[in-house]
Every structure is written in structure tokens, then in C-alpha cells.
Amino acid sequence: MRVEGCYGCGGCVAVCPTGAVEMQDGADIDLEKCSGCMLCVRVCPTALPSPIVGGRRG
Amino acid sequence: MADYDVVVVGAGPAGSMAARYAAEAGLSVLLLDKSLEIGTPKRCGEGLGIRAFRELSIPADPRFINREIYGFAVYAPDGTPVKARFSEVMGYIIERKMFDKHLAAEAARAGAHVEAGAYARLKLESGRPAGVKVRRHDGREAEVRCKVVVAADGVESQIARQAGLDTRLKPSDLDSCFEYEMAGISIEDPDLIHMYMGNKIAPRGYIWVFPKDEDRANVGIGIGGHLEEQAKLLLDKFIQSRPELRRGSILEVNVGCVPVGGFLKQLVKDNLLVVGDAARQVNPLHGGGVYEAMTAGKLAGQAIAKALHEGDLRLLREYESMWWSTHGKRLERILKVRRFAEKLSDDEMNYLARVWRGDDLVELSRGNYRVAAGKIVAHPKLLALVRKLL
Ligand SMILES: Cc1cc2nc3c(=O)[nH]c(=O)nc-3n(C[C@H](O)[C@H](O)[C@H](O)COP(=O)(O)OP(=O)(O)OC[C@H]3O[C@@H](n4cnc5c(N)ncnc54)[C@H](O)[C@@H]3O)c2cc1C
Numbered sequence: 001m002r003v004e005g006c007y008g009c010g011g012c013v014a015v016c017p018t019g020a021v022e023m024q025d026g027a028d029i030d031l032e033k034c035s036g037c038m039l040c041v042r043v044c045p046t047a048l049p050s051p052i053v054g055g056r057r058g
Numbered sequence: 059m060a061d062y063d064v065v066v067v068g069a070g071p072a073g074s075m076a077a078r079y080a081a082e083a084g085l086s087v088l089l090l091d092k093s094l095e096i097g098t099p100k101r102c103g104e105g106l107g108i109r110a111f112r113e114l115s116i117p118a119d120p121r122f123i124n125r126e127i128y129g130f131a132v133y134a135p136d137g138t139p140v141k142a143r144f145s146e147v148m149g150y151i152i153e154r155k156m157f158d159k160h161l162a163a164e165a166a167r168a169g170a171h172v173e174a175g176a177y178a179r180l181k182l183e184s185g186r187p188a189g190v191k192v193r194r195h196d197g198r199e200a201e202v203r204c205k206v207v208v209a210a211d212g213v214e215s216q217i218a219r220q221a222g223l224d225t226r227l228k229p230s231d232l233d234s235c236f237e238y239e240m241a242g243i244s245i246e247d248p249d250l251i252h253m254y255m256g257n258k259i260a261p262r263g264y265i266w267v268f269p270k271d272e273d274r275a276n277v278g279i280g281i282g283g284h285l286e287e288q289a290k291l292l293l294d295k296f297i298q299s300r301p302e303l304r305r306g307s308i309l310e311v312n313v314g315c316v317p318v319g320g321f322l323k324q325l326v327k328d329n330l331l332v333v334g335d336a337a338r339q340v341n342p343l344h345g346g347g348v349y350e351a352m353t354a355g356k357l358a359g360q361a362i363a364k365a366l367h368e369g370d371l372r373l374l375r376e377y378e379s380m381w382w383s384t385h386g387k388r389l390e391r392i393l394k395v396r397r398f399a400e401k402l403s404d405d406e407m408n409y410l411a412r413v414w415r416g417d418d419l420v421e422l423s424r425g426n427y428r429v430a431a432g433k434i435v436a437h438p439k440l441l442a443l444v445r446k447l448l
């Protein structure tokens with residue numbers, strides 16, 4: 001799942017414990033690998049969007 | 059058969075320096091970066107101390123220098139400044155996009171082949187790095203074989219992870235940053251960099267105003283990556299509270315994360331070396347990483363040259379031992395200062411701003427805390443803090 005509005009800063013890639021985020025030109029979350037731990041949302045410097053927008057937030 | 063002696067992934071300051079020093083020694087080098095334009099987008103306050111230019115023989119070329127900086131002002135939460143102003147240039151606010159491009163061009167001049175718009179993944183053979191798989195901007199894919207891989211892919215640090223090194227970070231190991239390049243603002247003293255401290259305005263971090271011109275600056279914030287607060291909202295709030303910034307224009311929006319929680323212990327695995335942000339080689343006090351990335355890149359490039367010329371890959375480890383015995387040692391001391399600073403309450407910061415002078419902060423940023431700590435001991439109120447420091 002592509003993260004809409006991502007600035008490509010790489011924070012979520014660095015913290016994702018399962019290696020679910022890949023980033024060539026914007027974060028892309030592999031929902032098969034994602035555990036829903038939300039660490040990526042916590043680290044993201046922007047108020048919105050968060051990496052989980054449209055995904056499995058909550 | 060290897061296509062190249064060395065493949066460097068990431069053409070930031072770390073990767074370009076590693077590529078340049080390896081190529082200067084006569085090795086064949088491929089330097090890849092996934093971004094379509096090296097140096098862009100900028101994720102940086104663009105402050106760079108003079109030693110990076112002196113020690114690494116980088117010319118102060120007007121093509122990538124915006125402004126000379128003569129010192130700094132650090133503001134306690136109650137506004138009390140600690141200032142240091144020197145008669146000599148202490149550093150520059152660079153134009154990072156041009157600077158990074160210059161370093162990559164220097165690598166090319168030394169003989170490296172540079173390619174932007176090329177995303178790399180590590181290629182393993184029997185568990186050992188054998189090269190990279192490249193996906194180019196036009197969709198073409200290719201495999202490149204090499205003898206040595208340099209992981210210089212910045213904070214994401216996926217190449218080292220693909221080699222089996224655990225480069226994962228906790229959110230608290232990162233500073234989560236947001237920055238605007240602003241024009242049409244007023245800056246009280248544009249010859250200094252300005253830093254605003256406080257647990258309310260920038261929890262576990264600070265707000266910076268780095269002047270690129272008399273009325274133009276990078277205005278940014280870094281806060282603990284584990285915190286509920288969002289960097290962008292806190293920065294917007296700060297700007298709204300400052301009449302000199304409130305009406306400014308926004309020329310750029312910059313977003314980034316800085317690894318400030320300590321350094322990767324193992325810097326070499328088999329024939330793979332990790333440099334720069336990818337190895338978390340950042341000054342943990344202020345988050346400056348360009349100088350650290352450049353020096354580490356140079357050490358890595360030199361170690362690769364020696365190892366391949368002597369035909370003994372075990373010599374790659376010299377990069378790791380050299381880094382730890384020099385820069386690593388210094389940065390470990392600075393990390394201690396950071397751990398102390400992280401614990402300060404706003405009241406304690408206000409107090410310290412009255413006790414410490416600019417010189418003390420200079421020494422602290424180099425990891426020398428004896429004099430500054432000595433001044434704390436003289437003040438009974440701060441004895442509790444000294445215990446924290448020890
Ligand atoms: C907001 C902010 C402000 C900062 N301010 C300052 C400052 O004022 N002064 C200072 O000294 N430092 C500052 N820093 C830190 C500094 O920017 C970094 O420490 C520095 O850029 C590290 O250099 P590097 O070469 O290790 O990594 P980077 O400069 O991040 O370069 C890594 C490169 O690798 C590329 N890459 C990543 N993955 C791949 C892949 N799979 N394939 C191909 N290419 C890839 C990326 O596109 C990137 O170009 C700041 C950081 C931030 C976030």
C-alpha cells in the first residue's frame with residue numbers, strides 16, 4: 001500500500017520491525033508483513049498523512 | 059567475474075566520499091542513488107562546521123556556500139541566551155543540494171561511475187554480499203557484481219539489514235524533524251545560528267533558525283521520535299508565536315529523521331561496509347551528520363583500497379577499528395552529554411543558561427564536559443544534575 005502524501009524521509013523504514021516498508025520514491029507498506037504495531041506512525045514527522053492512512057489503522 | 063571492484067549504495071556525503079577515495083586509489087567504482095537528482099530533496103538544516111572543509115580539503119566554493127557563520131545563540135525556555143561569537147568563520151550554511159552534487163561530481167572526477175535514479179537491493183550468494191540488484195528510473199532492471207559493497211543508504215539503512223546486520227531503530231533513537239526554508243523573515247543576528255530549547259516547544263530536541271541570508275533561513279524542529287507530539291504541529295505553533303517569523307514565506311518544506319541514539323557497533327560484515335547515517339554516525343548532541351558521514355566515508359574508501367590492493371578482504375575491518383578509535387570514541391563522549399541534556403527540566407535549562415557561557419557549550423559539543431560540569435558543582439542547586447551526569 002502506497003502511503004499517500006509521504007515525504008520520503010525514511011523514518012518509518014528505519015523503525016519498522018518487520019521490514020514491511022520499502023521506499024523507492026515514497027513509502028510502500030507490504031500489508032502482508034505489517035504487524036500493525038504503529039511505530040511508523042509515531043515516528044513520522046508530519047501530522048497527516050500517517051503511513052497507515054487508508055490501511056489497517058486501529 | 060566482478061563488474062566493479064566496489065558498489066556504493068547512496069550518493070549522500072558518506073557514499074560520495076567513500077566512492078571518491080576508492081576510485082582515487084585506482085579501483086573501479088559504481089555509485090548509485092535512488093533519487094532522480096543527487097542532493098534532492100534536501101533533508102538538512104545545512105549547517106556545516108569549518109573543520110569539514112579544512113580536514114577534508116573541501117574548497118569553500120560559492121556555488122554551495124550560502125553564508126558564513128561566526129557563532130551561535132542557544133536560548134533557554136525563558137529566553138535567556140547563551141551566545142558565542144568568534145572573529146573567525148566557524149562554519150557555513152551550505153546549499154546542500156549543490157554540496158552533495160559537488161561531492162558526487164568529485165567522485166566521478168576521481169573515476170567512479172555515478173548513476174542517479176537507480177534503486178539498489180543487496181544481492182546475496184551463499185549468504186554473502188555478491189553485488190546489487192538495480193531498478194532504474196526507466197524501469198530497467200540489472201544485476202551488478204562486485205567485490206565490496208558500501209551501504210551508504212542513509213537513515214533507512216536497508217542494505218546493511220539485507221546483509222544480516224540489525225540496523226533497526228527504536229522510535230526514541232530518532233529525532234523526528236520538520237523544516238521550512240523561509241524567506242522574508244527578520245533574524246536578529248544573521249551571522250549566528252540560533253537554537254531554541256524547551257520541553258514544551260521541542261520535547262527532547264530543539265528548534266533551529268539557520269540563516270542562509272539576512273532575511274532567509276532554514277527554520278526547523280527535531281523532537282524525540284517516540285513522542286506523541288508531531289514535529290510539524292510544534293514547528294507551526296512556534297512560528298505563529300514569533301512575530302519575526304509569522305509573516306515569512308515558505309520556499310521549501312523539508313522532512314527527515316536523524317539517528318541520534320548511538321552508533322552501529324559492527325561496521326563491516328564480510329565484504330560489506332556501513333557508513334554515515336546508515337551506521338548512525340551522527341553527532342548526537344545537535345544531530346549534525348554531514349561531517350561525520352564524510353569522515354567515515356573517507357576512512358571506508360581508504361580501507362577498501364588497501365584491502366583490495368593487498369588482496370586481503372580482512373583488512374576491510376581496519377575501517378571499523380579506525381572509526382571506533384577516533385570518531386567513535388569522540389561521539390561516545392558526546393552521547394553522554396546528550397543523555398544528560400535529555401533529562402533537563404525547563405527550570406534546569408533556565409538555570410544553566412545563567413551559569414554556562416558560549417565556550418562551555420562549544421566544549422560540550424566536542425564531548426569535553428569537565429569545565430562545564432565543574433561550574434555545576436559550584437552551584438548547590440545543580441548538584442542533583444551532576445549526579446545525573448555521572
Ligand atoms: C531535518 C534535518 C536537518 C539536518 N540538519 C543538519 C545540519 O544542519 N548539519 C548536518 O551536518 N547534518 C544535518 N542533518 C543530518 C544529515 O543530513 C545527515 O547526517 C547526512 O545527510 C548523512 O549523510 P549520509 O551520506 O550518511 O546519508 P544521506 O545524505 O541520507 O544519503 C543517503 C542516500 O542514499 C540514497 N538511498 C537510500 N536507499 C537507497 C537504495 N536502496 N538505493 C539507492 N540509493 C539509496 C538516498 O537517496 C540518499 O541520497 C540533518 C538531518 C535532518 C533530517
Ligand code: SF4
Pocket residue numbers: 012015016017018019020021029033034035036037038039040041051
Ligand atoms: S505498523 Fe506495520 S509498517 Fe508500521 S512499523 Fe509496524 S509493522 Fe512496520
Ligand code: SF4
Pocket residue numbers: 003006007008009010011012013027040043044045046050051313
Ligand atoms: S515517516 Fe512519514 S514522511 Fe517519512 S517516509 Fe515514512 S510515511 Fe513518509
